[in-house]
Amino acid sequence: MLASTRRREILHRLLADGYVEARELANRMGVDTSTIRRDLDALARAGQVQRTHGGARPTPGVAGELPYAMKETERRSEKTAIAAAAAALVRPGDTVILDSGSTTYEVAAALRTHESLTVITNDLRIAKFVATVPDIRLLVTGGELLGSVYTLVGDRAESFLADYAADWTFLGADAIHPAAGITNTNTLEVPIKRAMIAAAVSTIVVTDSSKFGHHTLAKVAALDEISQIITDSQLPTGTAEQYGDQLTRTSYLTETESSAG
Incomplete structure (x- = not known):
């Protein structure tokens, strides 16, 4: 490990x-x-x-949130594959809400070739990246900064989202459990995650297979509030079956396979 x-x-x-x-x-x-x-x-x-x-x-x-620098180096190949599958759902002209996190950052990177998108985010790292993409309109929530994870939270961030209607929310998760649903280690982020779910037609949870079968401190949403879950192919079949058709597993290349190719 x-x-x-x-x-x-x-x-x-x-x-x-x-x-x-x-x-x-x-x-x-x-x-x-x-x-x-x-x-x-x-x-x-x-x-x-x-x-x-x-x-x-x-x-x-x-609050106990993992620092961004620790998150961004973990399971990079898996996150890239998850992001590619997520970005494939998006069509030109769509409005996309990106939750904060390292996997949603990869979704932002995968969207860079899409045309005429609007991206809304509360993640300053995602905002910085999207600002360099010429064909994406960027909207950043207000709010108070959680420094270690570059995330904006609070009443102003939530009220900002209430003024928009998006096609997609791509939501990160600290843990997913068949009974507990989507949970988060940091209670301060829960209200804005709820606002993101409410603002979009479809909510897609993007998270690697290590997050399954666990639950953490604060509940974000029940599984029936989520449209789809995208994860990597390392999730065992027995675990995947607990989520039915709601779950998609994506294949990816390991670092060794990538080097060999």
């Missing part, structure tokens, strides 16, 4: 339980306790956790 994947799981456990113990995490992940201690130390240096004797607890005042 990659260090970035372990650290994501540590933060998920911390948000769910309020405390994590290094020895228990080591047993759960099948690594040495010293490895987990190094992970906890790295998260503490990043301000994501507060170290305790033998474990860690949440940093006071920190």
Whole structure:
């Protein structure tokens, strides 16, 4: 398991339980306790956790969202394939809402060859990218910045979205579960995600297979509020069947296969 994947799981456990113990995490992940201690130390240096004797607890005042820099390097091939499948749904002249996140950033990149689109986003990194694409009209929500994830949230962002009618919302997810639905680690982002769902004819969740079978702190939406879920082909068939026709799995090339090609 990659260090970035372990650290994501540590933060998920911390948000769910309020405390994590290094020895228990080591047993759960099948690594040495010293490895987990190094992970906890790295998260503490990043301000994501507060170290305790033998474990860690949440940093006071920190919502627990993973930093963008950690997200953008994870599962890049999978995200690119998911984004290509998502972008294929969009037609010239459509209005698209892009949620914040590394997978929706890849959707923005995949839309760069489309014609006459309008893109609405609350993600400053996505906005910066889209601003360089000449044939896309860009609208950016107002709101307050969540710095580590470059996301705008708050009443102004929500009221901004209420004034528009979009064809598509492409929504990220921290976790997807057949019963719990779409959930998020950060409660501050939930209202604007709900506003994005309400503003669009169709909502497509774009997320890699590692997010399935889990649930996190805050509920975003039930599955019946979502039009479609697009993920990668690493999701086991047994898990995929729980979501029926709502789910699409996309194939992708590994880094080794890409290099060989």
